[in-house]
Amino acid sequence: MNVDILLNNxxxxxxxxxxxxxxxxxxxxxxxxxxxxxxxxxxATHIIDATDKIVMPGFVNTHSHVAMSYFKGLSDDLPLQEWxxxxxxxxxxxxxxxxxxxxxxxxxxxxxxxxxxxTFSDMYFFGDQTAESAxxxxxxxxxxxxxxxxxxxxxxxADEIFAYIRKMHNKYEKNELIDFAVxxxxxxxxxxxxxxxxxxxALELGILLHIHLSETKQEVQDCLKKNRLRPVEYLxxxxxxxxxxxxxxxLWLDENEQNILAKNNSSIAINTSSNLKLASGFSSFKNxxxxxxxxxxxxxxxxxxxxxxxxxEISLLAKLQKALNxxxxxxxxxxxxxxxxxxxxxxxxxxxxxxxxxxGKKADLILIDxxxxxxxxxxxxxxxxxxxxxxxxxxDVIINGKIVMKDRELxxxxxxxxxxxxKYYQKxxxxx
Amino acid sequence: MNVDILLNNxxxxxxxxxxxxxxxxxxxxxxxxxxxxxxxxxxATHIIDATDKIVMPGFVNTHSHVAMSYFKGLSDDLPLQEWxxxxxxxxxxxxxxxxxxxxxxxxxxxxxxxxxxxTFSDMYFFGDQTAESAxxxxxxxxxxxxxxxxxxxxxxxADEIFAYIRKMHNKYEKNELIDFAVxxxxxxxxxxxxxxxxxxxALELGILLHIHLSETKQEVQDCLKKNRLRPVEYLxxxxxxxxxxxxxxxLWLDENEQNILAKNNSSIAINTSSNLKLASGFSSFKNxxxxxxxxxxxxxxxxxxxxxxxxxEISLLAKLQKALNxxxxxxxxxxxxxxxxxxxxxxxxxxxxxxxxxxGKKADLILIDxxxxxxxxxxxxxxxxxxxxxxxxxxDVIINGKIVMKDRELxxxxxxxxxxxxKYYQKxxxxx
Numbered sequence: 001m002n003v004d005i006l007l008n009n010x011x012x013x014x015x016x017x018x019x020x021x022x023x024x025x026x027x028x029x030x031x032x033x034x035x036x037x038x039x040x041x042x043x044a045t046h047i048i049d050a051t052d053k054i055v056m057p058g059f060v061n062t063h064s065h066v067a068m069s070y071f072k073g074l075s076d077d078l079p080l081q082e083w084x085x086x087x088x089x090x091x092x093x094x095x096x097x098x099x100x101x102x103x104x105x106x107x108x109x110x111x112x113x114x115x116x117x118x119t120f121s122d123m124y125f126f127g128d129q130t131a132e133s134a135x136x137x138x139x140x141x142x143x144x145x146x147x148x149x150x151x152x153x154x155x156x157x158a159d160e161i162f163a164y165i166r167k168m169h170n171k172y173e174k175n176e177l178i179d180f181a182v183x184x185x186x187x188x189x190x191x192x193x194x195x196x197x198x199x200x201x202a203l204e205l206g207i208l209l210h211i212h213l214s215e216t217k218q219e220v221q222d223c224l225k226k227n228r229l230r231p232v233e234y235l236x237x238x239x240x241x242x243x244x245x246x247x248x249x250x251l252w253l254d255e256n257e258q259n260i261l262a263k264n265n266s267s268i269a270i271n272t273s274s275n276l277k278l279a280s281g282f283s284s285f286k287n288x289x290x291x292x293x294x295x296x297x298x299x300x301x302x303x304x305x306x307x308x309x310x311x312x313e314i315s316l317l318a319k320l321q322k323a324l325n326x327x328x329x330x331x332x333x334x335x336x337x338x339x340x341x342x343x344x345x346x347x348x349x350x351x352x353x354x355x356x357x358x359x360g361k362k363a364d365l366i367l368i369d370x371x372x373x374x375x376x377x378x379x380x381x382x383x384x385x386x387x388x389x390x391x392x393x394x395x396d397v398i399i400n401g402k403i404v405m406k407d408r409e410l411x412x413x414x415x416x417x418x419x420x421x422x423k424y425y426q427k428x429x430x431x432x
Numbered sequence: 433m434n435v436d437i438l439l440n441n442x443x444x445x446x447x448x449x450x451x452x453x454x455x456x457x458x459x460x461x462x463x464x465x466x467x468x469x470x471x472x473x474x475x476a477t478h479i480i481d482a483t484d485k486i487v488m489p490g491f492v493n494t495h496s497h498v499a500m501s502y503f504k505g506l507s508d509d510l511p512l513q514e515w516x517x518x519x520x521x522x523x524x525x526x527x528x529x530x531x532x533x534x535x536x537x538x539x540x541x542x543x544x545x546x547x548x549x550x551t552f553s554d555m556y557f558f559g560d561q562t563a564e565s566a567x568x569x570x571x572x573x574x575x576x577x578x579x580x581x582x583x584x585x586x587x588x589x590a591d592e593i594f595a596y597i598r599k600m601h602n603k604y605e606k607n608e609l610i611d612f613a614v615x616x617x618x619x620x621x622x623x624x625x626x627x628x629x630x631x632x633x634a635l636e637l638g639i640l641l642h643i644h645l646s647e648t649k650q651e652v653q654d655c656l657k658k659n660r661l662r663p664v665e666y667l668x669x670x671x672x673x674x675x676x677x678x679x680x681x682x683l684w685l686d687e688n689e690q691n692i693l694a695k696n697n698s699s700i701a702i703n704t705s706s707n708l709k710l711a712s713g714f715s716s717f718k719n720x721x722x723x724x725x726x727x728x729x730x731x732x733x734x735x736x737x738x739x740x741x742x743x744x745e746i747s748l749l750a751k752l753q754k755a756l757n758x759x760x761x762x763x764x765x766x767x768x769x770x771x772x773x774x775x776x777x778x779x780x781x782x783x784x785x786x787x788x789x790x791x792g793k794k795a796d797l798i799l800i801d802x803x804x805x806x807x808x809x810x811x812x813x814x815x816x817x818x819x820x821x822x823x824x825x826x827x828d829v830i831i832n833g834k835i836v837m838k839d840r841e842l843x844x845x846x847x848x849x850x851x852x853x854x855k856y857y858q859k860x861x862x863x864x
Contacts, residue, residue, distance in 0.1 A: 073815040077754075077764035091542065111803050276751035277819065279760040306819035307806065316748060319708035322509075328711040332509035373542050376851050377858030384506040387709065387738035392824030419808050426809030 003042045006403055010050025010367065011381055013057075014357050015338055024055065026333045026363040027127045029176065029401035033359060046403065048396060051172050052371035056337070057356050058118025058364040058397065059310040060344025063210075063248040063269035063298025066108035066134075066141075067101040072302035080216070080278050082108050088303060090350050091429060095126040096153035102129035103421055109137035110413050111308045113405050116394040118364035121246060121269070121298075121348055123155050123183040123210050127168055136413050138404040140364065142348055143168075144183025144210035147198050149191050158194040162201050169205050176400055181208035182243075186215075187223060187231055190192045192238055202243040208348060210239070214257075216280050217248035232257035241266055246347050248298055251275060251283050258291045267347030272317045273307075274300035284324045289331075297340045300311040309391050314340050318386055333382035367396040435474045436458045436833055442482025442617045442799065443813055445489075446789045447770055451813050456487065458795040461608065461833035465791060478835065480828060484803035486813050488769070490550025490796040490829065491742040493777025495642075495680040495701035495730025496664050497556050498540035498566075499533040499571075504734035512648070512710050520735060523861060528585035534561035535853055541569035542845050543740045545837050548794035548826040553678060553701070553730075553780055555615040555642050557585050559600055570797065570844050574641035574780050575600075576615025579630050581623050585853035586849045590626040594633050601637050608832055612788040613640035618647075619655060619663055624670055632677045641672070642778060646689075647681035648712050664689035673698055678779050680730055683707060683715045690723045699726040699779030701847050704749045705739075716756045721763075728779040729772045746772050750818055765814035799828040 003028040014023045023038040024031060039047075055430060068282045075087040101124070112120055118139040122130060127143040134141040147158050149413075155161050165180055172178040184190040190198070202209045214220055214231045227234045232253060235241060241264035248269040253261070261268070268288065275282060288295065292394040297317070314336045322328045331339075345355025354364050364413045368389065370378055375393060378384045397405040404411050437458040444454045444466060455470040456463060464474075471479075471514045476845050507519035533556070544552055551575025553570040554562060559575040566573040577597045587593045597612055604610040614634040616622040622630070634641045646652055646663045659666045664685060667673060673696035680701040685693070693700070700720065707714060720727065729749070731740045739818050754760045763771075800821065802810055807825060810816045829837035836843050 038671065070809055072809060073811045073820060074809075076812070076815045076819060077761050079760055084762070107805065107808075114805060190641075216572065273747075273751060276755040277760065279754040279758050281755050281758070302820070306815070307822075310745075312744070312822075315744075316704075316751075319705060320752070322711040323708040325711050326711055326713070328511055328515070328709065329509050366813060371851060373539065373546060373850055373854075376539075376854035377502055377504060377861070379505045379858065379862055380508070383508045383738070387508060388505060388734070390739075390741065390744075390822050390824060392822060407819055415805055418805055422805075422808035429809070430811060 001042050003032055003044045003276070005046045005048065005363070005398065005403070006038060006042055006044035007048050007050045007055055007365070008039060010053045010055035012055050012357060013337070013381060015342065024357070024365070026398070028403045029362055030364060031357065031359050031361050031363050034357060048367070050367055052369065052386065053366040053395065054370060055357070055365055056368065057341040058349065058366045058399065059114065059116050059239040059340050060296065060355060061117045061120040061299050061308070061310060062246055062267070062296040062301060062344045062347045063271055064120050064122050064308070065301030066090070066112070066122050067104040067118060067124050067126070067130055068301035068303045069104040069107040069111065070422060070429060072306050074303065076306070080280070083278070092153070095429065096125065098129050101126035102133055106133035106136060106413065107418055107422055108302070108308070109139050110410055110415065110418055113137060113139055113397050113410060114394070115140050115309045115311070115391045116366040116397060117308065117310060117343065118397065118399045119348065119350070119354060120365065121181070121210060123185070127180060128379060131168070131172060135175070135177055136412055138177070138399050138402055140177045140354070140399055142179045142208060144181040144208070146266070147182060147184040147194055148189045149194055158197065162197060163323060166205070179207065181210050182412055183210040184395045186212040186219070186343040187234060188219060195235070195240055196238055199240050199243045209243040209245045211245065211247060213247045213250055214252045217252060221254050230254060230257055232260050236260045244349050249275065249280070251281055253288070253310050258288060262291045262293040267296055269296050269298035269347065270317060271298040271300040272313055272320060274304040282320060282324065285321055286330060288324050294343055295339050310340050311385065311389055311391055314386050320402050333380065333386040336386045337382050363398055363401040365398045366394055369393045369395045433474050435464055435476045437478045437795070437830065438470060438474055438476035438482065439480050439482045439487055439797070439837070440471060442485045442487035443802070444487045444789060445769070445813060447774065456789070456797070458830070458833045461794055463789065463791050463793050466789060480799070482799055484801065485827065486800040486802060486817065487789070487797055488800070489773040489786070490798045490831065491548050491772050492728065492780065492787060493544065493552040493731050493740070493742060494678055494699070494728040494776045494779045495553050495703055495732060496554050496735030496740070498544070498552060498554050499536040499556050499558070499562055500733035500735045501536040501539040501543065502854060502861060504738050504862060506735060508738070510713070515710070519818055525583070526751050527861065528557060530558050530561050531560035534565055535857070537562040538565035538568060538845065539850055539854055540734070540740070541566050541571050542842055542847065542850055545569060545829050545842060546826070546840065547573055547743070547823045548798040549740065549742060550798065550829065550831045551776065551780065551782070551786060553613070553642060555617070557611060563600070563604060567607070567609055568844055570609070570831050570834055572609050572786070572831055574611045574613050574640060576613040576640070579614060579616040580621045581626055590629065594629060597633060597784060598637065602638060611639060613642050614770045615642040618644040618651070619666060620651060627667070627672055628670055631672050631675045634788040641675040641677045643677065643679060645679045645682055646684045647782050649684055652684050653855045662686060662689055664692050668692045676781050681707065681712070683713055685720070690720060694723045699728055701730035701779065702749060703730040703732040704745055704752060706736040710736055714756065715751060717753055718757050718762060726775055726778045727771050728776040742772050743817065743821060743823055746818050765812065765818040768818045769814050795830055795833040797830045798826055801825045801827045
């Protein structure tokens with residue numbers, strides 16, 4: 001039988017089995033078989049030797065602002081309000097355009113692929129252009145179009161944005177890589193009326209809701225003051241959780257808020273680097289884990305992270321939670337890898353299609369080189385991935401059954417051109 | 433004039449000047465000149481094109497156990513006592529030998545160089561073998577021979593260890609790369625008598641003291657119970673700080689302990705990854721900074737980290753401290769880079785020789801590639817180094833005026849052989 005790709009003799013991470021050296025065949029975008037001696041059974045167009053490589057599902061990044069690529073390191077080590085109002089917002093007001101977003105998003109997609117991310121869930125503006133760049137890069141994306149009460153770069157009001165989302169949803173409905181989502185920015189930028197309209201639209205189109213929530217203590221205090229309810233309680237009171245919601249940040253949830261999210265099958269996108277760097281803080285997720293609800297990993301935008309390494313995020317989160325809970329056994333390595341893959345897929349309601357290596361699922365796979373000094377010795381691949389490895393070791397990336405990175409070379413993107421463009425934008429932004 | 437190396441047109445980080453594109457010449461192991469158009473003035477044996485590269489002093493790792501390389505990922509996600517007594521100690525008791533240490537240390541030295549570390553301060557056993565491997569790799573090392581009250585792999589008692597240190601000090605006295613140090617393991621493994629002997633020996637030979645201190649709350653409680661003094665107070669009461677001391681961990685220092693360390697010009701080696709991963713905890717270093725004493729960065733051993741990336745440590749520490757202190761301006765990027773370089777040099781009493789780019793100082797330099805997607809755009813090299821970059825971008829490493837890594841290829845070490853050896857040891861250790 002002919003297949004598109006044969007991944008030969010890799011250390012395969014199937015979550016329900018022990019890691020083992022096996023092969024994988026891929027046909028029409030999906031995983032056809034996982035087993036031994038597959039080279040005898042299939043004739044493959046592409047054969048990838050996976051010897052001395054870990055083969056695992058690609059990372060799912062559930063909270064990003066991919067088109068903020070050109071703001072990476074633009075300003076750091078500043079208080080949140082100064083950072084936003086004196087640096088990020090003015091530069092966005094001045095430069096955001098369809099072309100800027102298209103270029104910056106392509107840069108971000110390239111960086112994500114180099115970090116082993118095969119699916120990302122974004123929140124930004126000009127989703128059509130981000131979709132174009134994601135498609136070009138060959139990466140799977142859920143594009144949350146930002147909804148705010150005030151005018152944004154591309155629209156005068158929320159109703160225009162809702163109309164745009166509807167149009168984009170129709171445009172990309174048959175696209176295998178792209179979904180749209182409704183992304184009310186936050187409860188402090190989006191009033192009750194628009195939050196409800198956002199939820200209604202998401203329900204009507206059967207798409208996700210993606211919102212920043214409970215990121216800072218200030219936000220919680222302001223919400224209590226204004227609504228006499230905590231953020232999750234407030235959203236619950238207006239029926240927001242009737243939709244499929246991914247809540248980004250969610251640092252300051254009390255018991256009742258956790259119960260509400262758990263009851264509604266909502267997911268959390270944890271953004272540890274960004275929360276620490278902006279001094280938003282950190283909290284123990286032990287209670288969240290005990291509530292059994294679904295955690296996933298977000299990178300946030302590079303303006304506040306400042307990179308897109310899921311490996312860095314999971315290493316950071318696992319270690320921080322051990323110290324916070326005075327318990328080195330919490331969030332063991334395998335659980336962290338699952339949170340960063342199938343956890344993300346569940347958050348995006350895509351766990352039937354992606355997030356693990358299973359026959360019939362989409363072939364979103366990454367290959368991690370372990371034949372190097374940094375990776376050896378290796379007693380347990382999960383431990384190695386979470387505590388020892390860096391994105392440098394991610395050599396090959398396959399998304400939807402297509403090879404998008406081979407031996408760290410991007411297939412669909414001209415890296416040189418991308419770097420030149422970034423340098424060009426840097427000069428302009430710096431002058432500003 | 434002839435020189436050994438000309439580094440041409442790099443973005444040079446001199447801490448007392450703005451980053452600027454300049455060149456550096458190196459002769460007889462030292463920095464001869466930093467300036468422009470040096471290619472017209474000098475004839476160089478080696479010319480390194482540093483275009484699109486940051487040139488900075490190499491990282492100084494002030495607390496490591498380099499020969500624990502083969503224990504990387506051997507056991508994780510376990511409580512400290514179980515990890516030590518059921519995994520690390522038994523395997524050390526069974527396998528530690530001169531040959532094992534030599535092999536494992538070479539692996540660790542290679543990994544350090546790949547992470548841009550040009551000097552490390554170690555604490556372990558069989559220092560002679562570690563010295564041999566460090567010399568082979570071409571890395572600068574301060575080798576603290578572990579002192580404990582009970583027998584260790586190579587010696588029956590502390591007096592034998594002191595004699596060994598004296599012998600090693602003499603053997604390596606003229607060696608440009610190697611220093612020895614006295615490393616009493618901790619106050620709970622080393623009694624008063626041996627602590628005093630250690631200090632006296634260090635003073636006599638003019639070498640460093642290196643000790644684990646105040647790593648866990650338990651250690652502080654036990655010390656209070658036994659000595660009615662906190663750990664630093666106890667060491668002060670026996671005159672320990674008459675020596676030049678590097679204190680590893682130092683998480684739980686109260687005001688008086690901080691005053692004692694500051695008064696004695698002692699330095700702290702911060703080991704954030706290890707402290708988090710073992711759930712030893714974390715503490716705010718704001719007070720430490722306010723006391724003005726010298727901070728430096730340690731990786732600890734790979735058994736508890738589990739890698740040797742100083743870039744990871746500084747990113748982690750800077751972000752964690754911002755969140756802990758509710759202050760995103762604390763430990764800004766440039767300060768972090770200084771802590772990881774000249775801070776380390778000061779800790780090891782080597783700041784006259786290494787830790788910054790200055791004419792006359794030893795040429796311990798690393799070159800970091802910024803001509804890649806992950807690094808662009810780059811507004812500020814310090815921010816880029818701390819928040820965005822990974823060791824992958826460290827391309828070339830020069831130590832003592834010698835190129836030890838070129839375009840990520842180790843010059844003095846056969847990487848293939850090293851990997852094979854690690855795989856061999858892994859099989860043996862795993863069986864055990």
